[in-house]
Amino acid sequence: MNDVPTMDRYAIMAWRKAERERLIAARLALPAEARGAASARIAALLEEAIGLRPGLKASFYWPFRGEPDLRPLIARLVEAGGTALLPVVIAKGQPLVFRPWAPGAPLVKGVWNIPVPDTEETAIPDVTIAPLVGFDGANYRLGYGGGFFDRTLATLSPRPRVIGIGYGLQRIPTIHPLPHDIPMDEIVVV
Numbered sequence: 001m002n003d004v005p006t007m008d009r010y011a012i013m014a015w016r017k018a019e020r021e022r023l024i025a026a027r028l029a030l031p032a033e034a035r036g037a038a039s040a041r042i043a044a045l046l047e048e049a050i051g052l053r054p055g056l057k058a059s060f061y062w063p064f065r066g067e068p069d070l071r072p073l074i075a076r077l078v079e080a081g082g083t084a085l086l087p088v089v090i091a092k093g094q095p096l097v098f099r100p101w102a103p104g105a106p107l108v109k110g111v112w113n114i115p116v117p118d119t120e121e122t123a124i125p126d127v128t129i130a131p132l133v134g135f136d137g138a139n140y141r142l143g144y145g146g147g148f149f150d151r152t153l154a155t156l157s158p159r160p161r162v163i164g165i166g167y168g169l170q171r172i173p174t175i176h177p178l179p180h181d182i183p184m185d186e187i188v189v190v
């Protein structure tokens, strides 16, 4: 099982499932104050990396299961004249769509009860902030297992700049990349 070259697709999917559970539990075990402090540091580094400017369209996410809370950065982008987008699951097995959202705008419950903007409007992001469950040194991302980000990026041309974000404890030696896995452009981890 730990003999990497002999892991087939089935074994990799089973390994990923266990690894996701371990990593999500480790993230949730971080005290709330530590998560809050880390979120502020990630937001500052991200702001520097992307540069807030009028017209910039950046996709974020509504935080759950201990993901860093970057909503203050959403507010700063909107104040700077940019557009913040949130990912929306239309259906399992389908790419995500991105809908605009600004602090105070209405949300409705989407798939898995994730809050999503109450609008039909969609837009393609210039920059996509991807929350990580795990990541490796080759910039591959482990997510929740729906395949949504990879499926979405595979359909977008030009592809947005993808920046993964998370905590250092989410680093793993390899996610055992499969042909559908698309590496991220950058990772901001604290």
Ligand SMILES: Nc1nc2c(c(=O)[nH]1)N(C=O)[C@@H](CNc1ccc(C(=O)N[C@@H](CCC(=O)O)C(=O)O)cc1)CN2
Pocket (backbone or CB within 6 Å): 061, 062, 063, 064, 067, 087, 088, 089, 092, 096, 112, 114, 131, 143, 144, 145, 146, 147, 148, 149
């Ligand atoms: N905050 C946030 N929002 C996001 C994402 C994200 O990673 N973070 N997504 C990024 O893609 C999409 C949601 N992706 C998700 C994928 C799977 C599960 C989930 O709960 N899966 C079940 C397994 C169910 C199944 O396989 O059918 C589970 O883990 O129990 C949740 C969200 C869109 N919104």
Ligand SMILES: Nc1ncnc2c1ncn2[C@@H]1O[C@H](COP(=O)(O)OP(=O)(O)OP(=O)(O)O)[C@@H](O)[C@H]1O
Pocket (backbone or CB within 6 Å): 016, 141, 142, 143, 144, 145, 146, 147, 148, 149, 150, 151, 152, 154, 180, 181
């Ligand atoms: N471009 C694609 N086309 C079709 N299926 C895909 C594509 N990308 C991923 N998948 C499928 O999605 C499933 C989950 O993939 P994976 O384990 O990489 O999820 P993940 O990246 O952790 O999840 P998420 O992006 O939702 O956070 C796999 O069965 C994979 O084959």
